[in-house]
Structures are given as structure tokens and as C-alpha cells.
Amino acid sequence: MQGQIVVSVSIGACYANEELHYLDHTTGVTTSLRIGNFISKLLNSGMMRDGQAINIFFPELLEYCLTPHDRTYVHNIRTLTTFLMKIRDEKLV
Numbered sequence: 209m210q211g212q213i214v215v216s217v218s219i220g221a222c223y224a225n226e227e228l229h230y231l232d233h234t235t236g237v238t239t240s241l242r243i244g245n246f247i248s249k250l251l252n253s254g255m256m257r258d259g260q261a262i263n264i265f266f267p268e269l270l271e272y273c274l275t276p277h278d279r280t281y282v283h284n285i286r287t288l289t290t291f292l293m294k295i296r297d298e299k300l301v
Contacts, residue, residue, distance in 0.1 A: 212244035219295055228287050233280035243291070250284050257281055 216224045227240040230249055241249065257263065257277060263270050273279050
């Protein structure tokens, strides 16, 4: 619910019910999530990534995508970025 409110306020209520394809790194299954839920899962995934032992002991490796979790995280980030760039282009026209 909080994610939906943030989306409505920041980019517009008309986008709050948009769905994006979220790739789950544990199951490999892609599910459609509303944008607010997508962002919440992505933030949680990012916190889990930053808390991995490899990244705690070797923080210089954070910029690289070494694990399968990292690669799905980047995939989901690109999905969100593509969606936000589409909205930006619509609003600038």
C-alpha cells in the first residue's frame, strides 16, 4: 500500500496500477507486480544483496554482478529504469 501511495504522488496516480515483470532469483519465475510492490521487492532485494558476506568483506565488489542474485537484481533494476524512462518521455512530450 505504501508503495502505491509513493508512486501516485511521485509519478502520477495513473501509473499506480501499472504492472512490471519481476524476476525472482530464488525460483527463476517471473511474476507481474504492481509498480509499488515491484519497487518494494526491489528495495528489499537490494538490502539483501548489500548484506551478503562477499559484499561485506569485499565492498569493492559491489559494482560487479557476481552471483545469480546480483544478475536478477540488475535485470529488475533495468526493468524499472525502462519503465521510468518511458514515463519521462511521455511527460516531456
